Amino acid sequence: MFFILITGLLLGGTYALIAMGLNLQYGVARIMNLANGEMLVAGAFAAFWVFTAGQVSPIAALLVVAPLAFVVNWLIYRIMLQPLVKRAKSRGALEVDSILATFGLSFALVGIMTWAFGGGFFNYSYLTGRVDIFGSSYAQNRIVAFSIASLLAASLWIWLSYTRAGLRMRAVAVSPDSARLVGIDVHAVSALAFGLGGAVTASGGALISMFFTLDASVGVMFTMKALIIVIMGGVGDIRGTIVAAMILGVAETFVARVIDPGLTLAAAYLLFLGILLFRPQGLFGKKPT
Amino acid sequence: MKRRSMMMSLATAALLAAGLAAAQAQEVIRLGAAAPKTGPLAGGADVTHWPAVRLWVHQTNAAGGLQLADGPALIELTEYDDQTNPQQAIQAAQRMATQDRVDFMVAPYSTGLNLAAAPIFSRLGYPQITGTNVTNQQPDLSAQFPGMFFVLGRTGAMAEDTARVLVDLREAGEIGNRVALVNVADAFGIEMAGISRSVLEENGFEIVYQTSYPLGTQDIAPIIDGARAAEPDAFIAWSYPGDTFALTDQAIVQNFTPRVFFTAVATAFPSYQARFGAQAEGVMGMGGVNPDDPAFQEFAAAHMELTGQGPDFWASASTYATLEILGQAIEATGTKDRAVVMEYLQDKSNSYDTILGPIEFNDMNDNERFWTVGQWQDGVFRGVAARGRDGVSDVIVKDGWD
Amino acid sequence: MSKRDLRNLTLASAALGLAALLPLYDTGYLLSIATTMAMFTVLATSWALFSGPTHYISLATAAFFGLGTFVTGLGFQTLPMWMLPLIAAGLGAVLAALVGLVTLRLSGVYFVIFTLGLAELVRQLVTWVQNRTGQRGMYVLTSITERDIYWQLIAMAALVFLVGWLIARSRMGFALRIIGNDETVAKHSGIDTAMAKILLFMISGAVAAVVGAMMAPRYIYIEPSTAFAPILSFQVVIMALLGGTGRLWGPLAGVIPFTLLWEFISRNAPNQTLLLLGLAFLLIVYVLPGGFVGLYERLQHRFGSGGR
Numbered sequence: 001m002f003f004i005l006i007t008g009l010l011l012g013g014t015y016a017l018i019a020m021g022l023n024l025q026y027g028v029a030r031i032m033n034l035a036n037g038e039m040l041v042a043g044a045f046a047a048f049w050v051f052t053a054g055q056v057s058p059i060a061a062l063l064v065v066a067p068l069a070f071v072v073n074w075l076i077y078r079i080m081l082q083p084l085v086k087r088a089k090s091r092g093a094l095e096v097d098s099i100l101a102t103f104g105l106s107f108a109l110v111g112i113m114t115w116a117f118g119g120g121f122f123n124y125s126y127l128t129g130r131v132d133i134f135g136s137s138y139a140q141n142r143i144v145a146f147s148i149a150s151l152l153a154a155s156l157w158i159w160l161s162y163t164r165a166g167l168r169m170r171a172v173a174v175s176p177d178s179a180r181l182v183g184i185d186v187h188a189v190s191a192l193a194f195g196l197g198g199a200v201t202a203s204g205g206a207l208i209s210m211f212f213t214l215d216a217s218v219g220v221m222f223t224m225k226a227l228i229i230v231i232m233g234g235v236g237d238i239r240g241t242i243v244a245a246m247i248l249g250v251a252e253t254f255v256a257r258v259i260d261p262g263l264t265l266a267a268a269y270l271l272f273l274g275i276l277l278f279r280p281q282g283l284f285g286k287k288p289t
Numbered sequence: 290m291k292r293r294s295m296m297m298s299l300a301t302a303a304l305l306a307a308g309l310a311a312a313q314a315q316e317v318i319r320l321g322a323a324a325p326k327t328g329p330l331a332g333g334a335d336v337t338h339w340p341a342v343r344l345w346v347h348q349t350n351a352a353g354g355l356q357l358a359d360g361p362a363l364i365e366l367t368e369y370d371d372q373t374n375p376q377q378a379i380q381a382a383q384r385m386a387t388q389d390r391v392d393f394m395v396a397p398y399s400t401g402l403n404l405a406a407a408p409i410f411s412r413l414g415y416p417q418i419t420g421t422n423v424t425n426q427q428p429d430l431s432a433q434f435p436g437m438f439f440v441l442g443r444t445g446a447m448a449e450d451t452a453r454v455l456v457d458l459r460e461a462g463e464i465g466n467r468v469a470l471v472n473v474a475d476a477f478g479i480e481m482a483g484i485s486r487s488v489l490e491e492n493g494f495e496i497v498y499q500t501s502y503p504l505g506t507q508d509i510a511p512i513i514d515g516a517r518a519a520e521p522d523a524f525i526a527w528s529y530p531g532d533t534f535a536l537t538d539q540a541i542v543q544n545f546t547p548r549v550f551f552t553a554v555a556t557a558f559p560s561y562q563a564r565f566g567a568q569a570e571g572v573m574g575m576g577g578v579n580p581d582d583p584a585f586q587e588f589a590a591a592h593m594e595l596t597g598q599g600p601d602f603w604a605s606a607s608t609y610a611t612l613e614i615l616g617q618a619i620e621a622t623g624t625k626d627r628a629v630v631m632e633y634l635q636d637k638s639n640s641y642d643t644i645l646g647p648i649e650f651n652d653m654n655d656n657e658r659f660w661t662v663g664q665w666q667d668g669v670f671r672g673v674a675a676r677g678r679d680g681v682s683d684v685i686v687k688d689g690w691d
Numbered sequence: 692m693s694k695r696d697l698r699n700l701t702l703a704s705a706a707l708g709l710a711a712l713l714p715l716y717d718t719g720y721l722l723s724i725a726t727t728m729a730m731f732t733v734l735a736t737s738w739a740l741f742s743g744p745t746h747y748i749s750l751a752t753a754a755f756f757g758l759g760t761f762v763t764g765l766g767f768q769t770l771p772m773w774m775l776p777l778i779a780a781g782l783g784a785v786l787a788a789l790v791g792l793v794t795l796r797l798s799g800v801y802f803v804i805f806t807l808g809l810a811e812l813v814r815q816l817v818t819w820v821q822n823r824t825g826q827r828g829m830y831v832l833t834s835i836t837e838r839d840i841y842w843q844l845i846a847m848a849a850l851v852f853l854v855g856w857l858i859a860r861s862r863m864g865f866a867l868r869i870i871g872n873d874e875t876v877a878k879h880s881g882i883d884t885a886m887a888k889i890l891l892f893m894i895s896g897a898v899a900a901v902v903g904a905m906m907a908p909r910y911i912y913i914e915p916s917t918a919f920a921p922i923l924s925f926q927v928v929i930m931a932l933l934g935g936t937g938r939l940w941g942p943l944a945g946v947i948p949f950t951l952l953w954e955f956i957s958r959n960a961p962n963q964t965l966l967l968l969g970l971a972f973l974l975i976v977y978v979l980p981g982g983f984v985g986l987y988e989r990l991q992h993r994f995g996s997g998g999r
Contacts, residue, residue: 096932121333125564213507217373261515280797379723384720408909
């Protein structure tokens with residue numbers, strides 16, 4: 001029982017790492033970023049590279065990965081996506097454009113990573129020891145990843161709730177038009193959110209690389225998972241994403257252990273579809289007016 | 290000074306190349322290869338397929354090319370990315386055959402892509418000597434595509450031999466009767482698990498835990514926990530690369546220590562050894578080679594030197610062998626006329642000398658001598674069960690992880 | 692039927708007839724590209740029948756397509772070949788109706804992600820059932836050639852165009868145009884918007900399933916990971932949007948250049964295929980907003996509306 005709960009929460013932590021960044025990008029900047037998974041894999045590659053080249057721990061690598069990913073994503077928004085936002089006549093038109101553009105971006109990123117690192121698998125061995133809790137063993141690296149995920153989630157939430165910058169961001173998330181009226185530079189805030197989201201995603205990748213075997217093409221799997229978690233939790237609310245990630249993690253683990261591991265993904269999608277049907281705006285989303 | 294010497298060497302190289310080109314301008318054999326460089330199977334192809342193909346081309350050219358009746362011919366390799374997409378695999382085969390007019394084509398990577406491309410190979414008369422295609426349908430396939438050859442072996446035999454290894458261990462009193470059987474839920478895993486289950490049950494084993502998990506799953510803790518709770522003597526997983534690593538990882542974390550620990554694809558990869566080090570000792574997997582065979586050792590060394598990575602201990606060699614077979618058929622007939630080469634290949638009395646040892650094809654274009662089960666022993670993945678191959682090593686039982 | 696309708700019908704029939712003649716000219720390289728094109732034409736056009744007027748972006752194409760391939764994979768040995776597409780169409784329509792019924796409340800991005808989740812759910816369930824029943828990999832070994840498949844697809848394309856044309860002329864077409872512009876107005880003017888949407892979704896689902904059933908013999912080996920590959924759904928959306936969904940011929944105008952571009956890049960940059968494809972996408976999004984239909988309409992607007 002404890003095993004299911006703890007394993008599920010650890011998995012939920014992984015899912016939170018995958019999805020928190022997308023929440024910022026979609027919730028605030030209104031970009032449904034289909035290249036999210038590729039950004040995650042890029043972060044993982046960076047961690048793998050510094051680990052194998054210089055034995056630098058993936059956690060220390062975050063200090064480089066996160067700022068770098070922030071800059072790259074900020075530039076992507078400013079150069080690539082802002083023109084689309086300006087051009088869009090409606091939210092629907094922006095959605096179509098951003099699906100197309102970020103889909104193209106995801107291809108390009110896979111291409112760049114394949115070209116730079118080759119198409120092969122990569123993984124490495126770091127913090128693979130055991131931690132015993134209530135008589136069951138868990139991997140150290142998963143626990144570390146979970147702790148950092150919690151830290152990240154908490155600081156994001158505090159920052160969003162209690163700082164002026166965070167307030168501006170929430171204002172844009174709720175209504176870009178009204179935010180503009182009160183003198184907020186919506187594009188600057190959106191670029192900040194997009195960059196921040198990218199930094200969170202890449203950091204998640206760096207942490208996940210401690211226990212996943214990845215290759216340059218695997219990103220789309222993470223994108224799908226992230227989309228589902230973000231929508232399930234409710235767009236634009238970081239708490240929703242975290243709760244959804246935890247629910248999903250525990251539910252999948254429960255199904256895998258008690259019912260049949262073959263049905264884990266089916267159960268996850270069923271849960272997602274169910275929530276969407278009965279609460280289309282997601283667990284924490286505001287009802288659209 | 291430095292710059293000048295570089296210029297000099299560049300000039301020399303250019304001259305040499307020009308001379309070489311002039312001397313060899315007479316004949317070229319164009320060889321086309323389409324396989325995943327991106328997409329879900331790119332990781333596997335990057336270990337198993339591409340290095341072996343490039344190595345063979347490199348070595349053949351370094352040795353002066355293939356000997357045709359009217360002199361030597363160098364190989365010119367054209368590569369395409371099929372994006373792990375059957376649609377693209379079909380188009381790439383078509384393109385190589387009719388646009389690039391290649392003389393021969395390397396068979397694609399994986400069962401699915403090989404079958405998708407088969408009608409094109411067949412219709413245009415290209416031999417399709419497959420090295421990464423495991424199937425049980427040789428009778429039907431060879432009837433429909435007489436130019437399709439199978440080097441890697443049969444799914445049935447692999448699953449049977451895995452079960453047989455367990456039978457032998459039980460008779461030796463090393464293990465008991467309890468088996469946990471898991472598989473990745475795709476065509477490969479389902480087929481393998483089905484055969485294993487029936488063979489194991491026929492032999493009086495008790496399946497104490499059986500389950501499947503979706504393709505791409507790496508969060509495998511509940512499965513190992515479930516398997517461990519069932520207290521099996523042997524754990525058999527028909528797995529793919531990502532999950533092979535994850536299953537091993539979790540087994541170590543949860544200290545799940547069956548006497549037999551078997552994972553399928555990627556267990557034979559050198560990266561498996563690199564990842565788990567001494568803990569890999571005693572882990573069994575699909576395939577295997579005879580690592581003491583000088584032919585294989587030579588291949589492994591050359592592979593390392595050219596591509597910077599070691600070969601896997603299974604399908605790398607069989608991919609390489611498919612090209613050796615093709616090369617020998619071309620040299621024996623002394624022509625790059627496909628129809629003649631095809632006829633030679635279809636003459637089942639011919640034998641080919643490969644790094645896997647001698648290979649012949651039976652009436653169903655099937656190679657009957659192949660490795661089925663291997664095991665990590667002292668940092669080397671040794672074949673411990675095979676059909677008709679020499680150099681089979683003894684099985685050891687796995688003695689925990691630590 | 693007006694003169695213009697007659698002209699369009701004649702033109703379309705002539706173009707399709709011409710396309711159908713292709714295998715007589717070449718059964719190799721051209722045909723394999725043309726088969727891919729025909730497949731995407733049918734898929735993208737039927738997708739746009741639903742998504743064009745309603746602005747709902749569906750990513751469920753792979754679910755219907757995969758369903759169709761499995762119908763052929765399971766039934767080709769026991770049932771007559773001509774029956775399989777019909778069964779696939781039936782199943783596709785039923786699945787689409789179910790989805791349509793439960794997703795009426797969803798709009799925008801929720802619908803997008805729902806359909807994506809649905810495709811994955813179907814794939815997982817199919818795989819699980821296959822695993823449970825201990826079913827082996829499916830080998831669809833038939834005597835059907837690429838040429839046969841191509842002709843089937845052309846016939847399907849003709850059917851889809853005809854249906855699209857009829858819908859546009861019908862009362863329902865009128866209703867749909869209103870839904871797209873303003874659903875509230877549509878409801879108030881007494882149009883059963885729900886019914887119209889579900890019907891259209893059923894059509895596009897049935898068509899995708901039929902295409903899957905027809906394509907199965909081309910793949911020979913049917914496994915869930917390729918039959919339900921989500922990339923297909925995205926490709927269809929991208930091609931349709933590239934062409935433009937405002938007109939019946941829009942998706943076709945996307946499929947042809949897109950397939951050629953894909954082939955061109957695959958051929959000339961085997962090591963950077965995806966990178967260049969990605970950059971090409973991006974270029975298209977920036978240079979061609981609204982797709983080729985958008986471009987055509989802008990040009991028409993600028994040079995006067997001679998065609999109207």
